[in-house]
Amino acid sequence: MDGEISIRAHYERFPATIKGAFVLRGEGRDPRQVRIEDARVIEVSGGGSQSIAMEPVTLEVAPHLDLFVPFEVPLTELGAGWYSLECDVVIDGVPDVVHPGDRFPVAWPRATVRRGPIPVGKSLDVSGDTVAIDQIDCAGDSIKIGFTATKAPTLKLTADGATVPVLDTQFDDATGRGKIVGYPLMRTQRALSIDASGAKRPLDVTLP
16 A cells, blocks of 8 residues: 555455455654545456445554455355455545455365475576576465576466466575466366566476
């Protein structure tokens, strides 16, 4: 936000719903007026969104006090994927869009998702730099790909020609070690392609 007000989200996950609250807090010396116009959950890869059923509300947010606005999100109509919360707000007459709270997954059917480690031990040549891919760790809601490089690369993933959305990329300049986190791999997918900006050619990994 603008440093004068924070909007967070705290929630609990239940089998069929998420229940929680948006938490508004004034961080400056003066009260702020905040209007929450709309709220929704959005699929992080652009797959769609679902509105959160709540009426628009205008609030006077006092300095250094938490103000709670409860919400509930049914999960039964959401497809498998990773989602985040998004709010349309107006703060002292100025519109803004905020993304409070952590992302959360809606699970893929267990039998459809690959699990376990896949050794790679190969490298990408990226503009004269070497990006060494160690292995792919497959879990029910994501994959984690460990790599080493001299600088942080911009990696892109595709499986059988379809984009695998990237959720996060981490890189430690001191050690040269990094990790990219993406959507899970399906059991039906036969090959993962790892590409990077400036690479001569992508690295293709056959999935066992």
